[in-house]
Amino acid sequence: MSAKFSLDDDSVVVIVGSGAGGGTLADELTRRGVDVVILEAGKHYTQADFENDEWAMFKKISWLDKRISAGGWHHTETYPNLPAWIVKGVGGSTMHFSGLALRFLPHDFRIRSTYGEVRGANVLDWPISYEELAPYYDIAERKMGVAGTRASGLPEMPPNNHYKVIAAGAKKVGYTDISRPVASNTRPNDGRPACQQIGFCMQGCKIGAKWSTLYSEIPRALDTGHAELRPQSMVLKIEHDRSGKVSGVLYADKDGRQHLQKARVVCVAGNSIESPRLLLNSASSLFPNGLANSSGQVGKNYMNHTTAAAIAIHKGPVYMYRGFDIAAVISDEAQLNPDRGFLGGYHLEGLALHLPFTAAFMKPGGWGREVTSALEHYDHMSCVWVCGEDMPQEENGISLHPTEKDQYGLPIPIVSKTDHTNDAAMRRHGLAQWRKVSEAVGATRVIDMPPYPASHNMGTNRMSANARDGVVNKWGQTHDINNLFISDGSQFTSSSAANPTLTIVALAVRQAEYIAGAMQRREL
Amino acid sequence: MTTENTRAPMRVVDKRITLSRRGFLKGSGMAALGVGTLSAATLMTPAREALAASFKVLGAATGKTLLVLARDIFPHDRISDRYYLQALEPLEAQAAADDKLKKLLTEGVAALDRLSKLRFNKAYADLAGESDRVSLLYVIEHGAFFQKVKGHLVTGFYDNKAVWPLFGYEGSSWEKGGYLNRGFDDIDWLEGA
Numbered sequence: 061m062s063a064k065f066s067l068d069d070d071s072v073v074v075i076v077g078s079g080a081g082g083g084t085l086a087d088e089l090t091r092r093g094v095d096v097v098i099l100e101a102g103k104h105y106t107q108a109d110f111e112n113d114e115w116a117m118f119k120k121i122s123w124l125d126k127r128i129s130a131g132g133w134h135h136t137e138t139y140p141n142l143p144a145w146i147v148k149g150v151g152g153s154t155m156h157f158s159g160l161a162l163r164f165l166p167h168d169f170r171i172r173s174t175y176g177e178v179r180g181a182n183v184l185d186w187p188i189s190y191e192e193l194a195p196y197y198d199i200a201e202r203k204m205g206v207a208g209t210r211a212s213g214l215p216e217m218p219p220n221n222h223y224k225v226i227a228a229g230a231k232k233v234g235y236t237d238i239s240r241p242v243a244s245n246t247r248p249n250d251g252r253p254a255c256q257q258i259g260f261c262m263q264g265c266k267i268g269a270k271w272s273t274l275y276s277e278i279p280r281a282l283d284t285g286h287a288e289l290r291p292q293s294m295v296l297k298i299e300h301d302r303s304g305k306v307s308g309v310l311y312a313d314k315d316g317r318q319h320l321q322k323a324r325v326v327c328v329a330g331n332s333i334e335s336p337r338l339l340l341n342s343a344s345s346l347f348p349n350g351l352a353n354s355s356g357q358v359g360k361n362y363m364n365h366t367t368a369a370a371i372a373i374h375k376g377p378v379y380m381y382r383g384f385d386i387a388a389v390i391s392d393e394a395q396l397n398p399d400r401g402f403l404g405g406y407h408l409e410g411l412a413l414h415l416p417f418t419a420a421f422m423k424p425g426g427w428g429r430e431v432t433s434a435l436e437h438y439d440h441m442s443c444v445w446v447c448g449e450d451m452p453q454e455e456n457g458i459s460l461h462p463t464e465k466d467q468y469g470l471p472i473p474i475v476s477k478t479d480h481t482n483d484a485a486m487r488r489h490g491l492a493q494w495r496k497v498s499e500a501v502g503a504t505r506v507i508d509m510p511p512y513p514a515s516h517n518m519g520t521n522r523m524s525a526n527a528r529d530g531v532v533n534k535w536g537q538t539h540d541i542n543n544l545f546i547s548d549g550s551q552f553t554s555s556s557a558a559n560p561t562l563t564i565v566a567l568a569v570r571q572a573e574y575i576a577g578a579m580q581r582r583e584l
Numbered sequence: 585m586t587t588e589n590t591r592a593p594m595r596v597v598d599k600r601i602t603l604s605r606r607g608f609l610k611g612s613g614m615a616a617l618g619v620g621t622l623s624a625a626t627l628m629t630p631a632r633e634a635l636a637a638s639f640k641v642l643g644a645a646t647g648k649t650l651l652v653l654a655r656d657i658f659p660h661d662r663i664s665d666r667y668y669l670q671a672l673e674p675l676e677a678q679a680a681a682d683d684k685l686k687k688l689l690t691e692g693v694a695a696l697d698r699l700s701k702l703r704f705n706k707a708y709a710d711l712a713g714e715s716d717r718v719s720l721l722y723v724i725e726h727g728a729f730f731q732k733v734k735g736h737l738v739t740g741f742y743d744n745k746a747v748w749p750l751f752g753y754e755g756s757s758w759e760k761g762g763y764l765n766r767g768f769d770d771i772d773w774l775e776g777a
Contacts, residue, residue: 112756115743220763221771228774256762266758376773377596381753383768415753419742427657427725427734428718435742436660439597439752501774 062282062289065097070322072097073575074309075329076295076338079152080564081548082329083273083281084203088572090286094579097288097321098278099311101330102148104291105155107275110264114416117263121155123148125466127333131456132478134510138424143475144364145513146331150291151274153331153515154561155264158411159242159271160386161206162558163197166190167396168449171554174396175403181451181480182361186553187525187534196566204243204271204565205250215246220257220383225374225442225501226410227388232500233493237391242384243271243561250276259412261385293319294468298326298342298351298544306351306544312468325575325584329547329568332362332517336458336550337473339521339531352521352538357530359458362475363519363555366406366448366483368491369509371422372498373437380412380442387412387442393493394557402485406448406557408494413443421512434507442498446490447516450555451480458520516560518552535574536567543584547571595767597752599662635669641680642689647672649693650733652709656717657734658741660750667747671740675733685732692729699723 065072073089075082078100086096102121111117122145129135129143147153167174169186177183201211208216217240219227227238244255244265255269268275281287292314299320301307308322328335336359340350350358380387387410394405413421415438423431456478460471495506524530527539536551538544547568549560556563578584632651639647654668679686693708699720700708711717724730741747748755757763 112758115739218769220768224769224771224774255764256758257764257768258758258762259768260756260758376771377594377752378771379597379752379754379767382757382763382766415748415751416739416743420738428721429659432658432660435751436662439599 061285063095063285063287065095065288067319067321070307071095071324072322073325073327074099074321074323075327075547076309077101077152077329077331077334077548078150078273078278078289079147079329079331079548080154080157080273080561081568082327083151083154083277084565084568085327085329085547085572086281086287087273087277088569089576090281090284092572092576093286094576095286096281097290097323098281099293099295099309099321100150100152100289100291101294101334102150102152102291104150104289105264105274107264107266107268110266112258112260112263112266114263114414121147121149121264126464126472128461128472128474129477130474131476135477135513138510139513142513143477144333144517145515146333146517149274150278150289151272154272155274156262156515157243157270157272157561158386158559159244159261159384160389160409160559161201161204161241161243161562162389162391162407164190164193164556164558164563165394168554168556168558169193178403178451178482180453181482182454183452184522184524184529184553186523188523193563193566193570196570197562199569200562200565203276203569204562205245205252206241206243206562207246208239208241214249216240217242217244217246217255217384220387221378222380222383222387222410222412222442225378226390226444226497229497229499229501230388230390230408233496235390235392235497238388239391240386240389242386244384245269252276255384257383259381259383259385260414295330295338296341296468296470298328298338300344300346300351300541304346304541306541325543325545325579327545327547327575331548332520332550333458333473333475335546335548336520337460337470340458340460341470352531352540352544354540355524355528355530357522359520360454360456361452361519361522362456362458362477362517363450363452363552364477364514365516365555365557366446366450366479366486367511367514368446368487369421369512370444370446370491370494371418371434371507371509372442372494372503373434373505373507374440374442374498375502375504377439378442379439381414385412386410390497393490400489402482402489403451404449404482404486404557406446406486406490408490408497409445409447411443411445418443422507422509424510434505442503444494446487446494447557447559448483448486448490449557451482452519452522452554453478453480516549516555518549518555518560521546521550522553523551524553536571537574545571545575591772592770594770594772597749597754599750599752632665635665638669639676641676641686646690646693647676649696649707649709650689652717653696653721653733654737654741656714656721657737659714663747663750667744668741670744670746671737674740675736688729688732692727692733695729696720696724
């Protein structure tokens with residue numbers, strides 16, 4: 061049974077956002093008896109709303125409030141108002157999540173120690189190590205039902221045609237680290253059915269085989285009687301008392317009416333664009349540069365992975381859309397190897413696109429026979445997404461538009477990104493390797509695509525050992541305000557080459573343990 | 585003898601257009617029917633005039649030009665004009681309620697024809713050579729008119745469920761139980777798979 065809390069109840073933990081971070085936190089806090097109010101900006105969709113239709117779902121669930129792409133990256137031209145492809149709704153971007161649940165590598169937590177100073181980048185070690193997070197990765201893999209992992213005990217996802225084509229090419233060029241750890245049930249698990257190879261994983265899994273907080277963590281939290289979910293509640297501002305502790309949040313409901321929910325603790329999990337935006341919008345006379353921003357790092361160091369994409373046209377049919385969206389994932393290049401001419405590494409992730417998105421993303425702005433002669437072979441295509449480490453750079457970030465406001469009266473966010481020279485070298489390498497993998501199995505044409513909008517957003521409230529270098533400590537607790545936490549990917553100090561969701565969940569499990577303990581000890 | 589030979593063949597989607605005679609007369613499927621010796625554009629002309637008549641808001645002349653333009657932007661020889669018409673219909677419907685859009689489209693077509701007459705002494709839609717027509721499109725491709733039509737067609741054409749089978753794409757699958765028993769892993773041409 062869902063709980064109901066009064067606006068004046070200052071004993072609750074308010075969680076802003078219900079995706080991978082917020083949803084997990086709600087589940088983990090409520091199972092420890094902590095009362096939470098979850099404020100979600102988007103609507104509460106259910107599986108009945110999910111369609112096997114790329115554009116219909118894009119229009120239905122995407123975060124389409126106005127944003128501006130700025131800086132030197134290609135999105136300024138190709139996707140001027142869609143810097144990131146994320147979701148506005150209960151469950152957040154876990155609805156759109158491809159399901160790929162890769163762990164960070166140990167060196168990802170020590171990039172300053174590993175790479176040394178990187179010209180033009182703002183590299184820093186995390187205040188936690190892989191070893192400290194490893195047990196929480198186990199819990200996350202169990203919670204999410206990651207196929208083929210020891211922790212979940214679930215069998216591997218059975219290879220589909222798309223997997224087979226990529227894996228065969230990968231083996232021929234000598235790759236050995238080929239896997240597919242995806243958060244989708246390979247047998248009935250956690251009250252959800254097994255994957256039926258429907259192939260619309262990023263449009264919201266119609267049968268709920270793929271993990272999403274929408275139907276996993278959120279209902280479980282509500283069932284404890286310790287949680288209340290308020291959809292269509294856009295948080296406008298975090299309020300604080302005279303001592304500088306946060307005391308509640310001001311939000312607008314679906315009719316635009318404003319409410320102030322009091323809170324003992326506030327946890328922000330609105331994704332790496334909205335979370336820093338909220339801290340900046342909460343500036344006050346006590347905190348003129350925004351909350352938790354004594355370091356000046358709020359909104360800085362935005363990372364979204366160094367990405368590229370490409371299509372290969374094969375000599376026989378593949379039907380890449382048949383089956384789980386993630387195909388073979390090649391991880392050999394995720395390892396460190398400075399001989400390649402760049403720092404960090406990348407995964408080659410087979411990722412199916414359906415026909416409508418293939419037409420839209422293959423060559424944005426393109427037309428004529430160059431485009432159509434490729435699309436005629438849609439049924440013979442395989443498709444890759446290169447996911448590589450993105451260097452944190454201070455000037456890449458989220459800032460507030462000086463004049464333009466959104467429907468809530470808040471300044472719209474400007475998302476600035478300029479590639480680091482490391483990115484270009486990595487992208488070139490990744491696309492060249494994909495070409496080799498594809499041609500090894502006889503692909504007749506390989507087409508490099510510009511990166512399409514990513515759903516990976518990281519780093520804008522980063523974790524640091526010292527308060528001067530970042531926004532939060534090793535628990536995701538802000539250095540400046542002890543009852544204010546960041547619970548999403550904006551905590552990331554480095555991006556790794558791994559898709560962020562598994563790490564967001566692992567961090568949220570660990571944070572919940574800390575918050576519940578600190579509340580019990582009356583430290584919060 | 586190997587076990588490979590006993591395996592069921594891959595489930596392949598037939599990309600050919602199967603048309604009734606009436607459909608054939610209305611649209612055009614000659615490429616699929618094996619009529620390859622004549623220019624598709626020439627063969628299509630009478631059918632195109634008939635389709636162009638359905639542009640009530642923009643008029644038949646503008647409609648015909650838009651049909652030719654749509655095909656030149658995303659040329660698929662095996663796909664008949666009626667799918668290009670279907671792709672343009674929502675644009676026409678928008679133009680009915682949006683004077684600015686209507687003006688953009690009608691003036692865009694007029695400007696394209698002026699350019700065509702200057703260079704080739706014929707209206708754009710009457711130019712038989714695709715390369716002549718495309719040479720004009722390179723001149724206007726960055727303008728608002730071309731961008732509008734092309735931007736619309738990315739979804740107008742490729743998000744039309746009726747064209748999906750012609751690309752071997754099967755669309756929504758959950759109501760059919762996904763592909764678990766319908767060929768998610770039936771690839772049969774890959775060595776060693």
